[in-house]
Amino acid sequence: METEGSMDESNSRRSKQLLYLKLAFLAMEPSNCILSLAIEAGGGCITPQVQNYIVKECLGETMKKTTVKDPAYIKGILKKVIAFVVSSSDSVVDCLYEELAHYLTIGGGPPGDNNRIYREISFLSPDYGKDCSNSVNLVASLLCSSNMLEGDTGCSLWPSSLFLSEFILSYPEIFANKSCFEVGSGVGLVGIALSHVGASKVTLTDGDLSSLANMKANLELNKLCFNVASDFTDPSAQKVECKHLAWELATKAEFQDQQPDVVLGADVIYNPECILHLVRVFSIMLEGEYFGEVKREAPVAYIAIVIRNVDTFNHFLTVACESRLSVVDITSNTEVPNLLPYMCSYDRSNVHLLRVSPVSE
Ligand SMILES: C[S@@+](CC[C@H](N)C(=O)[O-])C[C@H]1O[C@@H](n2cnc3c(N)ncnc32)[C@H](O)[C@@H]1O
Numbered sequence: 445m446e447t448e449g450s451m452d453e454s455n456s457r458r459s460k461q462l463l464y465l466k467l468a469f470l471a472m473e474p475s476n477c478i479l480s481l482a483i484e485a486g487g488g489c490i491t492p493q494v495q496n497y498i499v500k501e502c503l504g505e506t507m508k509k510t511t512v513k514d515p516a517y518i519k520g521i522l523k524k525v526i527a528f529v530v531s532s533s534d535s536v537v538d539c540l541y542e543e544l545a546h547y548l549t550i551g552g553g554p555p556g557d558n559n560r561i562y563r564e565i566s567f568l569s570p571d572y573g574k575d576c577s578n579s580v581n582l583v584a585s586l587l588c589s590s591n592m593l594e595g596d597t598g599c600s601l602w603p604s605s606l607f608l609s610e611f612i613l614s615y616p617e618i619f620a621n622k623s624c625f626e627v628g629s630g631v632g633l634v635g636i637a638l639s640h641v642g643a644s645k646v647t648l649t650d651g652d653l654s655s656l657a658n659m660k661a662n663l664e665l666n667k668l669c670f671n672v673a674s675d676f677t678d679p680s681a682q683k684v685e686c687k688h689l690a691w692e693l694a695t696k697a698e699f700q701d702q703q704p705d706v707v708l709g710a711d712v713i714y715n716p717e718c719i720l721h722l723v724r725v726f727s728i729m730l731e732g733e734y735f736g737e738v739k740r741e742a743p744v745a746y747i748a749i750v751i752r753n754v755d756t757f758n759h760f761l762t763v764a765c766e767s768r769l770s771v772v773d774i775t776s777n778t779e780v781p782n783l784l785p786y787m788c789s790y791d792r793s794n795v796h797l798l799r800v801s802p803v804s805e
Contacts, residue, residue, distance in 0.1 A: 473786070515550050
C-alpha cells in the first residue's frame, strides 16, 4: 500500500516529468525526445492524462505565443504520439486526433520567414526540487535557423552557449555589476543570461551580418534593447549593445571605449584559420594596462568549447601561450548544475570551460 509520503513523492515526480515535457516541447526538442518524455511522464505508456496535457499545456502554451510556430514540428510530434499510443493498444483521446486534423489541414511549410524557428529555452532554477521556489529561473526566446544553411553557424544554438549560460546563471556574482563583452555571440543567448544576472554592461559581437541581425531580433524578443538609437521604446528594456566584430579586422583603436571586466566566448575555437586573430582579440581585451593610467583588476575571459579537433585546440593553446595568456581548463573543479535537464539533444558532457587571463609578470 502506498503511504502518504510515497504518494507525495510520486506526485511531485510526475509533475516534474510533465514540466520537462512542456519545456522540451517549447524548446523544440527533437520528436524522439518529446516521445520519450511523454512515455516517462505516463510511467511507461502515454496515458490519456499525458495526452490531454500535451494538448492543453504544450499546444495551448504554444498557441499563446505571438511568434512564429512550426506546424510541421507540431504535426510530427502528434503523429508520433498517436502512433505510439495505437501501437501500445491504448486509447487515443479525441482532442489529440482533433489537433492532428487541424495541423494536417493548415499544412506544414517552412515556419515563417527566412527558415527561422522559434525556441523557448527555459533554465530551471538551481534549487528546483529542493524547495518551493519558482521552478524556472530564466526563459530565453530565440529565433534560430531551422537549417544550417543560413547565417553561417551563428544562427544556430550550440551546446557551448547553453553551458556558458548555465555557468553564468549558477555563478551570478562573477558577472553582476560587471561590464561583459562576448565574441562570436551567434543567437545572443549568453547576452540574455548576462542581463538576467545584472551585468552592468553587455556587449555582444559577431562577424557575420545575418547572425547579427538575428541576434538583434532575439534581444528585442527578450525585451532587451540593442542600441541607444533604437526606436524600441520600452523604458524597462535593459540595454545590450550589438556590434559587428570580425576578428581578422579588429583593431586596438576599436576597443578604446571598451573596458570589459569579463570577456566571453562560446564555441569560437573551431576554425584554425581564425585562431591567430581570435587570440589577438582576447589579448587586447585582457590587457589590463591598456585601459588608461588607472590600475585596475585585469579582466578575465571564460570560453566554453567542444573540442572537435585536438590539433585546432592545441594550436589555440600554443598561440595563447605565445601571447602570454594563461588558459586553464576549469571544468572539473567548477560545479555547473544542469539547468536544462529536459533537453535530451543537449550533451553537456563534452563541453569544456576555460578560464583565460594574462600571465602575471
Ligand atoms: C559555432 S558558432 C557559436 C555561436 C554561439 N556563440 C553559440 O555558442 O551558440 C561560432 C560563432 O562565431 C562567429 N564567428 C566565426 N568566425 C568569426 C570571425 N572570424 N569573426 C567574428 N565572428 C566569427 C560566427 O558567426 C558564429 O556566430
